Amino acid sequence: MSVSEVLDIFNERHERIGTAPRGEVHERGLWHQVFHCWIVSGSAESGRHILFQLRHPDKETFPDKLDTSSAGHLLAGEAPEDGVRELEEELGLVIPYEKLIYCGLHREEYRISEHYMDREFTHVHLAVCDLPLERYSVQRSEVSGLFWLDSRDFRELVRGERDRARAEGVVYDDRLRPIREERLVSLDDFTANTADYYELLFGALSRLESGGFLSGN
Numbered sequence: 001m002s003v004s005e006v007l008d009i010f011n012e013r014h015e016r017i018g019t020a021p022r023g024e025v026h027e028r029g030l031w032h033q034v035f036h037c038w039i040v041s042g043s044a045e046s047g048r049h050i051l052f053q054l055r056h057p058d059k060e061t062f063p064d065k066l067d068t069s070s071a072g073h074l075l076a077g078e079a080p081e082d083g084v085r086e087l088e089e090e091l092g093l094v095i096p097y098e099k100l101i102y103c104g105l106h107r108e109e110y111r112i113s114e115h116y117m118d119r120e121f122t123h124v125h126l127a128v129c130d131l132p133l134e135r136y137s138v139q140r141s142e143v144s145g146l147f148w149l150d151s152r153d154f155r156e157l158v159r160g161e162r163d164r165a166r167a168e169g170v171v172y173d174d175r176l177r178p179i180r181e182e183r184l185v186s187l188d189d190f191t192a193n194t195a196d197y198y199e200l201l202f203g204a205l206s207r208l209e210s211g212g213f214l215s216g217n
Helices: 022-028 082-093 151-160 195-209
Strands: 006-010 016-021 031-043 046-055 070-073 103-113 116-128 143-150 167-172 178-185
Touching: 006 022, 006 103, 016 022, 016 070, 022 116, 031 082, 031 195, 046 167, 046 195, 070 082, 082 116, 082 143, 103 195, 116 195, 143 151, 143 178, 151 167
Parallel strands: 031 116
Antiparallel strands: 006 016, 006 031, 031 046, 031 070, 046 143, 103 116, 143 167, 167 178
């Protein structure tokens, strides 16, 4: 994404106060909105798996880390519903917003470098999708691989109940051909998120398993 993009900016109460270029937003640490969507597969009976994208090694932040299935900034004037374009751009998935499950809004701030401060209001979603990884169409500049991780294993990893977990997926060669790969991963292999963020995700997964979400969001 280009640093010339313009984002809505907010105060700490999530009240819109104007707009600013993306580069300035991160340099000054201005609050802005982000769309996240976690792809999950399987069922309560067979077990759920969470899809992680492997960030491209040339990414400005968290290169080569396992990250949210699909994520991106909401531009000026956009609502969370507009975030579904990230699913299509990054993964080749066309999913109407009505098919997503809204998990909640997470407020997070963290400093990446001396000149890069992230203050985000993140709209977190789930989407159930059992499409084989070979049928995903990834954005090469953003994604260099896709990996499934058992949701229970990931929860235990985040909560410090295990040190390693097995991830299975694909990495892409120079021609974007998927090559099957297994990895034994630790929490250091993932992008940074707060405990509150993960509990929001795990709470939504638990409600999904118990039938707490009937349809849509």
